[in-house]
Each structure stands twice: as structure tokens, then as C-alpha cells.
Amino acid sequence: MVFGVVLILLVIGSVLFHFLSPWYLTPLASNWSIIDTTLDITFWVTGVVFVAINLFMAWCVLKFRYRKDRRAHYEPENKKLEIWLTVITSIGVAAMLTPGLYAWAQFVNPPEDADLVEVIGKQWQWSYRFPGEDGMLGTIDSRHISAANPFGINPDDPRGQDDVLVASNEVHLPIDRPVKLLLRSQDVLHDFAVAQFRVKMDLVPGLVTYIWLTPTVVGKYDVLCEELCGVGHYTMRGHVVIDEETDFKAWLKTYPTYAQTVSGVGVESTTAGTSLVEQGRKLAQSRGCLGCHSVDGSAGVGPTWQGLFGKTETMVDGSTVVVDADYLKESILNPGARVVQGFAPIMPPGSFSDQELDAINAYIKDGLGGGS
């Protein structure tokens, strides 16, 4: 008695939970409504099956409970019934698979006129590259990657000279323009995922993978890495901002081309007029420093920056160091040199200009109130 009733209540509860709970798909902000539609179809088909089979089972449990004076029905097989059930199941499966494959055909074929943007992942930061005025991305090789050339751009490729390099985990994209995101990883597997866009794909070192979408709603969305990429995996986040076309163009102008980063001309324009501390704060945010280093004293993958400047830290080899500007610079450019006790030597070396280093130092020293 109890069991049958509980099964019925579980079915009712599951259905109610589905309709009443506040948790469901995050609102869509791209063209991929067909994914949501396919999901809805699947929900209806599977939902009906779930309710029907379980209620039938609950009824059986209630109705056919053991009685000493009764025998179970002896019917080892019923071909007709089995064939019917097989046919109905196959139809249900086809009803779900067909829209699924139809949508997948769209996913694997990006529109010809889609803009190209490259997404680069490395532990545990995002950066982005836009083709310059020629509309083409220059070639890249991991053998070219160095502190001076963090994107690994082939210096001899003329198509790469005008590529715009966004060394920040925040990227902007124009609304209503189809965009094909080329995904590259420099080290391990990552996965570029934005819940509001629905589509996601792994970044694989040695391969270029892709997704495409058309953003449809202006706003700022979280980018999450969704393929386990090491201890800092959960901190590998960024933002994608969907702008109107003009805002997007203005934003893109604030980033240098590859040629500019090589020559050093025209790079400083973005920082004009802001204080060094403010510049440092922005850098720390956009380069992903704050994924591992908290600024409020809470624990993280790396030591907190709150009150760090002037503090005496014990190193893994037992020696002590008073944190000053030189130690901070060394730790940013060559993190493995002197590592604080209790932390793993896993910080990726940063590539920063001298001015940027000063800005970050200023942020840590003056912005986050170090004692001495």
C-alpha cells in the first residue's frame, strides 16, 4: 500500500518540481532557440513516458500485492504487445532525434559571412584576437610564444600584423552579427562556455575548434571554462559583452594591433587619464590575477593580496621575505623563483610591460593597504 502511494507521490512531486521550481534554463541571448525547442520536445516525450510507466508500475504494486489464495498470471511472452511497444518507442526516439540532428546540421555549418574571432585559453586566463582590417587572422605557432609574444603570432606573416590583440578575459561582440569563434589552447584542454549562448566547445592544444552564434541581446555574460584544466579551473572565468555596433567598434579601438605591440607605438592610449592604482586594478581583473588571488583576505589558489605589501612571508625553503616591489615583480615575471609556503608552484608567468608592472604594484601597495 505505502509503496504504491509513495511512487505516485514521487511522480506528482517530480512534475510539480519541474513546473514550480525557480531553476531552469538561463534566459537565451543568442540565435540558438532551436536548441531550446529540441530540449522542450525531449522534455515532453520523456516526461510523458516517465509519468506513464511509473504510474502503471505504482498501480501494479497497489493492485497485485501478494495474497496466499491467488496465483500470478502465467504469461511468459506476448509477442503482439512487445512489438507494439517497440514500434511506439522507436517513433518517440525518432521524434527527438530528428530535430536534434536538424539543429546539429546548422551548428556544424557556420554562415559564410560570419565574423571571425579567436579565443585563446591558457591556465587560467582567457584572451582574444580579432582580425584587423584585412579580415584575416595571421598564423600562430606555439613555438613563437614568449613573454614578448604571448599570442605566439608568426612575426613573418603579413596577415597577422594588423590583428587586434585583446589581452583581457573580457571580450566585446557586436549584436546581431553572426560570429564564428575559433578556439585555441596553449596548454591543456579548456572549454569556452556561455550559458546564455547555449553552445560550447573544448579548446584543444594542437587543434583549432569552433562554435558559431549570433548574439541577440545586449548585456554582459559570464564566460566559464567547463573542461577541467587544473587546480585553478574554477577561477578561469571571463566576460563577454554584447554591444551595439558603434560601441563595439569604439571598444575594439582601445586594443593594440600586433604591429603596435611590437613597435610600442599607440599602445598607451588606453590608460591615459586614469591613476596608476586604477590601471593596476583593471589589469589585475582583466588578466585573471584575481581568479587565484583574493583582495579581501579569503583563501584561494594563491596568496591573498590584502595586506600583502610589506608582509613577511615564509618561503617553501624556509627562508623569509619581506614583500616589496622587487619581490612582487619577480613573482609576476618568474613566479617559480620564490614560492610562499603552503602554495603549489603553479602560477603561470605573466607578460607585462614595465609600466603595467608598476600599475599592479601600485594597486597591491596603495589600493589594498599593505602594512609595514
Add this chain to the structure above:
Amino acid sequence: MSTVAHDADEFVAPAEVPEMELYHPKTWLGKYVFSQDAKVIAVQYACTAIAIGLVALAMSMLMRLQLGFPGSFSFIDPSIYLQLVTMHGMIMVIYLLTALFLGGFGNYLIPLMVGARDMVFPYVNMVSFHVYFVAVLVLVASMFVPGGSTGAGWTLYPPQAILPGTPGSDLGIVLMLVSLALFIIGFTMGGLNYVVTVLQARTRGMTLMRMPLTVWGIFMATVLALLAFPALFVSAIMMILDETIGTSFFMPAIVSMGQQLEYAGGSPVLFQHLFWFFGHPEVYIVALPAFGIVSDLLAVHARKAIFGYRMMVWAIIIIGALSFVVWAHHMYVSGMNPYFGFFFATTTLIIAVPTAIKVYNWVLTLWRGNIRLTVPMLFAIGFIFTFINGGLTGLFLGNVTIDLPLSDTMFVVAHFHMVMAVSPVLVVFGAIYHWYPKVTGRMLDDTLGKFHFWVTFLGTYAIYYPMHYLGFLGVPRRYYSIEGIDFIPESAMSLNAGISIAAFIVGAVQLVFFYNMFVSYYRGREAGGNPWEATTLEWQTPDTPPKHGNFGKDLPLVYRWAYDYSVPGAELDYIPQNVPPSRVEKGESVDPDEGKPA
């Protein structure tokens, strides 16, 4: 009487089964440690698997502490969290479920159910367990080496598994891979035994289509394992080489932490293909024995022939075969050629058809049955409920398009726990309540058993059903912390806390089960030979627990299939497989405690 073919009234002679010579040990060591008796080996396997499984259960509790109450338990740092995630998954899938179903239930039930004295190669069987035991020791050792165990996730994807930045990327990962290789070596010895015993050592009259579905499930799972594990074996060996001597099987040119590495030309995606070529059949290596066992539990306790036996056998075989052509549905967003998606989505959804047929037939076995709601039956019906739920969500993930938003989210975690953690574990519990009386001669306590069932069944549903909805939101899996993600509402954090509390309750209640097992061993009600009034041969042994050699002087002769329950005209509502037709026709009663094979 019915005209069904497998209810043959005549005796069918299979290939001649020669009597085997058994090695009877004379010392305590020979009897309990280096035993060649499949039943002792079964208990050794089961105890080892459950012991290491308890470690993995404790790990999941620690994970839930962090997920439910982030920041409150500072000893769980991001490295430790990933190590817990990895070890929990690896232990549960391989070292608990695979070892328990095949090494545990397989060893105990196959010889008894097919009417054999023992496995065909008892010595190899013994070695199989000892290699498995060493594999477990190596696994445990990996938790205590410098750097700790690997934190690469149970899938161990390179490059990160062997690069700094992942916990345990030195010794931890090497020991993990060595342990896996050992496990596979040990399993292969056992697995050959299970297959050969089923094919070669069945007693007279035990045709393949008269075998209980338990044996079919374990047999087919073993075939899958023998074919699938080699893929994992080669990937383990190749990754060890990549890590130790710097080969580049899975490693392309990489800049790690600002360092140009020496690797070049390898493919991380190749590893994933190899891993899932093993990994997907692995799902069915766990599921098929559960399917088989639950079929028998349902038939025995509903006093009814399993519905559509032949269809059930073919479904097991078809599912087994198809499980080798669906592996890349784990890789829709891995960066493999996206056109693979069409093929693998189609095969994956096709496999839903034979699986659905199995579910229908279980439910139709209950239909017009005479259902005894014993503790094993509660677990069996609970299994059907959770398996329907977990199976249906598989249709979301298998349908390539819907996998895009849901892949790598908590939806996946909820799905695979429902379908290959909760469901098989409910069957494991049901099976233990069902066969414990045969193994020990005593019944488990009913009240404790019912309490254990209710909390486990309702508790696990409370854990995993709502978790799917976190996945719909987009909450990623394998995240140490989801704080600071804008689209995740505060209420999702409360849900996580609720899930954790349900998990702690379910975890704690398992102690009741172990208490029951322990106390009943000494004080449980005497079971007798056939307490459930079942038809299969393991209940017809002259001794309970069965002695080494299983049966008396002569092996039982089999006259009928395993499901003669409630046969019209028969006096009792069950006819054991070894009862000749003449005795049924004469209306002679079948004495369950007579125990003498015909």
C-alpha cells in the same frame, strides 16, 4: 500447459560436462586467503570492493561539504577537492562497481546458477583476486605519495593529467595508471573464467536459453569488459610513457606555465577516443549485471515468469553490441570532428529502444503478478523508478544538440549518478538482501532493511533529481566554488546546501546496513535452503551455505527454464529448474527443503 518453447518438458542434453577435480585446502590460509573456491573468492572480492567503496563514499561526503557550504571547511582546498572528485569517481566505477558485480556476484552466482562445481580455472581465479587486491593497494598508496593522488578527474584527460597545475601530476598519476593496469590484468584472468564457465561448464539440461538472466547479464558484461578494458590498458601504458620518458602519444606542442615543453605531435583527443571506447561499455559492464539481477529479483518476488524472457536476452546482447559504437557521445564538445555527432547521436538514441524494452518487461512482470514486497523487492522496484529517470535524461545528453548546453554541467553529474550509481547500487543492495541467506545461512533483519531502503531510495532521489535543474541553469561540474557567477542565483546555493544535507543522511544510513549485515551474521533468523521459494539452482543446494563443490554427489539435472512461477496446474507456485516433468504431472509437491538434486 503452455506451449512456450523454453518451458520445454523434455530433458535437453548439452555438451557433456566432465566432473572437475577440486583442490581442497588443508590450512586456514588455503581456505580463506589463497582459496580456489569461487564462493570464497567472491566474498574476498566483495569485501575488498565494499571497503574501498566506503572510502569513496566518505570522499563524496567531503565534496558535498564544500559544495553545500563553500568556504566553511578550510581544510578542503581546491587541490584536495579535485583529488576527492577524481578518486571518488574512479573508485566507485572501477574498484567498487565493476569488481563487485563481476568479481563478487559473478564468482558467487555463475557456478551455482549454471550448475557447476566451481569456475573452470580455479587457480587463475584465485590469482585474479590477488592482483585486484594489489591494484587497490597501489591506488591507496597513490594518496600518500608526495603531491598526493591525481586530481585530473576520473577521466584522467591529458595533457593536464601529467602537467603541473594539476594535483598529483608526478607520482600520483603514475601510480593511478599502474593500478589501473593491474586491475585490468587481474580482471582479465577472472573474466576469462566467467566466460569459459558459462560456455563450457553448464550442467546437463542447462541450455543457454534456460539460464537465469543474472547469468546472462554478468556473462555479457564480462564479454564487454574483456573487449573494452584493453583500450584503457593501452592508454594507461602510453600515458605512463608520456609522463616518465617524455614520449608524445597524447601530447602536442605545449607552452605550460610559460615553459616551452619538449612534446610535439601527440593528440589529446586520441586519448579521449581510447578512454571512452572503454568508458562507454564500462557503463554497461555495470548496468548489464544489474539488469540481469533485477530481472531475477522481480520474477522471484512477484511469483511470476519474467515477461518476455527471450526478448530480455536479446536486449542484453544487442545493448552489449551497440555499446561499442556509441562511445563518442561523451565527446560531442571535445573538439573531435563535429560531423561524428550525426553518427553517434543516432546510435546512442537507437540503444534507447532495447533498453526501453527491458524496462517495459520489468514492469509487465509486476503486472498481474502476486507481489511480495520483501526488502529485495523494494530495492528492485526502486531500481526501476530511478533507472527510468536516469535513462530518460540520457536521451537529453545523447541527442547531440541538447548536449551543447548541458555537457559539463551538473546535469551530467545528476544523470550518471541516477543511472549508473544509484540504480546499480540499489540492485547491489537488493541482491545482498536476496542472496545473503544463501551466503551465510541467515536472514537479514527485515525492519532495518526496510528503513535502509526507504532512506536510501528517497534520499538519493532528493539528491539527484533537483541536481538536474542546476545543470539546466548552467552550473558547471568539477567547480570548487561557483561564487561570483552572475547567472547563478542565490537560491541555487541554498539548493546545493539542501542536496548536501540529503547526502549526509543517505551516507549515514548506510551504517545501518553494515550493522544489519554484521549482527544478522550471528543472530539472524535461520534461512533454510530456499527462503524465497525460488526456482534457480543456487537455492537447490544440499547445504546452505553451499560447500566447496556446490552440489552433492551428483550435479543437478535441469529440466526447465529459470522462471516456472505460478505455472497453471502445478501445486506450488514455483517449480525448481531441477524438478523433472514427471513429478509435476503426478501432482507431487516439490519440497523446497528436500534439497536433493534430481
